[in-house]
Amino acid sequence: MNRILLALVGVALTVTAAAAQAPTREALIARAKSFELDTAYAPPPGDPLTHHAAGFAKVICSAVFMTGLAPDFATQNVGFFTAPYAERAKLGKPVIDRANQTVDVRLPNGVTRTAKYLGSQGCVTFPIGESAVHFTPVDVKSRLPDPSSQLWPMGDLLPQEPLPSEIDAEKLKAAMNAAFQPAEGMTAAFVVTWKGRLIAERYAEGVSAQTALEGWSMGKSVTATLLGILVKDGVYALDQPAPIPEWQTPGDPRAKIRIADLLHMSSGLRIKAPQDPDYEPSGPYPDHVYLYTGGVDAFHYAATRPLQWPPNSVGRYHNTDPVLISYLIRLAVEQRGEAYLSFPQRSLFDKLGIRTMVIETDPFGNFLGQGYEVGSGRDWARLGNLFLADGVWNGERILPEGYTKFVSTLAPAWAADKRPIYGAFFWLNGDGRYPVPADAYYMSGAGGQTALIIPSHDLVVVRLGHYRGESAGAAGFNKALALLIEAVPKAHK
Numbered sequence: 001m002n003r004i005l006l007a008l009v010g011v012a013l014t015v016t017a018a019a020a021q022a023p024t025r026e027a028l029i030a031r032a033k034s035f036e037l038d039t040a041y042a043p044p045p046g047d048p049l050t051h052h053a054a055g056f057a058k059v060i061c062s063a064v065f066m067t068g069l070a071p072d073f074a075t076q077n078v079g080f081f082t083a084p085y086a087e088r089a090k091l092g093k094p095v096i097d098r099a100n101q102t103v104d105v106r107l108p109n110g111v112t113r114t115a116k117y118l119g120s121q122g123c124v125t126f127p128i129g130e131s132a133v134h135f136t137p138v139d140v141k142s143r144l145p146d147p148s149s150q151l152w153p154m155g156d157l158l159p160q161e162p163l164p165s166e167i168d169a170e171k172l173k174a175a176m177n178a179a180f181q182p183a184e185g186m187t188a189a190f191v192v193t194w195k196g197r198l199i200a201e202r203y204a205e206g207v208s209a210q211t212a213l214e215g216w217s218m219g220k221s222v223t224a225t226l227l228g229i230l231v232k233d234g235v236y237a238l239d240q241p242a243p244i245p246e247w248q249t250p251g252d253p254r255a256k257i258r259i260a261d262l263l264h265m266s267s268g269l270r271i272k273a274p275q276d277p278d279y280e281p282s283g284p285y286p287d288h289v290y291l292y293t294g295g296v297d298a299f300h301y302a303a304t305r306p307l308q309w310p311p312n313s314v315g316r317y318h319n320t321d322p323v324l325i326s327y328l329i330r331l332a333v334e335q336r337g338e339a340y341l342s343f344p345q346r347s348l349f350d351k352l353g354i355r356t357m358v359i360e361t362d363p364f365g366n367f368l369g370q371g372y373e374v375g376s377g378r379d380w381a382r383l384g385n386l387f388l389a390d391g392v393w394n395g396e397r398i399l400p401e402g403y404t405k406f407v408s409t410l411a412p413a414w415a416a417d418k419r420p421i422y423g424a425f426f427w428l429n430g431d432g433r434y435p436v437p438a439d440a441y442y443m444s445g446a447g448g449q450t451a452l453i454i455p456s457h458d459l460v461v462v463r464l465g466h467y468r469g470e471s472a473g474a475a476g477f478n479k480a481l482a483l484l485i486e487a488v489p490k491a492h493k
Helices: 002-012 015-020 025-034 048-067 071-077 169-179 216-232 259-263 287-293 298-303 320-335 340-352 377-388 403-407 412-416 467-487
Strands: 095-097 102-106 112-117 123-125 187-194 197-203 373-375 441-445 449-454 459-465
Touching: 048 071, 048 102, 048 112, 048 123, 048 287, 048 373, 071 467, 169 187, 169 197, 169 467, 187 377, 187 467, 197 377, 216 259, 216 320, 216 340, 216 373, 216 377, 216 403, 216 441, 216 449, 259 320, 287 298, 287 320, 298 320, 320 340, 340 377, 377 441, 377 449, 377 459, 449 467, 459 467
Parallel strands: none
Antiparallel strands: 095 102, 102 112, 112 123, 187 197, 187 459, 441 449, 449 459
């Protein structure tokens, strides 16, 4: 851990200069080309529309059976990432079987993709042509008392005393109003904590403090947290080569990929993702999305991609990397003889008072923690406060010393690309995207899902919204953040 942190100190000093010299798309492509290895690319198998159908079925399944949304509303407004709206128009209307808790989406060629609600494992897409999953679902329940009987943050009871005098109540109120403007932004939940205290929250009609909403890639930060627990336990070290079984053949160049490289989105593995500067929408279906929709063993698929660049040379937002961290988590948990599917609840959620968060799996029981998860606004705020508190909760060190600094420090390969925006499964405010101080770092998911940690103001701010409103909601969110920074004092360090 210390060696990694020391190496990152110099990287952090480049943030200001990098932010002032944002690279062009052409520059990013050219630099990556200079590191290119002579390996072949094999696109994901299958028909893209079939994958879109799988994504559509799963999104609607989660929206209906986990969030409680009306099917028609969900079809129009939720989760376009794995099933874009234009693609949904080519598919049949989702058929919802509430008795069996399944959602079927039929393609024009007669093929049907099915997602089924499996309780604690969320909604899972069946492999093509199959009607069951390849693992035994497990019922995982929180061991915590009724939240209505416990004070925040371990429960949902809030203190009755007035706001601290240091907080500007009028600006706080204005911030809450701004977060829900315009209505087209479809903000569903907005939660603000200061010094760990919940000082303001608001929800859209039909949404409550306990409603589990789509989080998408905020799940990557949950995955980083679970890996951090294993680092604290001494199971893994950040600078060790990642012990992925598929890489253990003598001479395999992927054996040099470190755990830190995966967390930094800098493994160098060859896939295509919509976020790539050279991505062509008319090209093959992106592996980045196939890791959600393929109905395959996602861990094995990610582990069998070849290297495109040497590890830790090029930073790219690729789902292979968090999927492989999830793979390492499963390997470690099962090697210790523990129950894998209950590990997040027992090792993390129960300790923080989190009761609504569910990480969904592929049909082989592997957590798809790169972005298939749901959770309430309050539960995301609890997770954010674990990082604000440097990984300590109720007097217990849950994350190793230095880990919050590690995830919030610019990744070396991203610094080399002059993009001061990525740490370790957390985004950085190094480019001033948000009107908050540069020390802010955040969990981010498609559709405008955000959990900001702002140490310089003791703030955690959570914004969740329905996917369709992302663009319209961005201006209101920025205005709310600017007001919040004015509403609370700077932290005393």
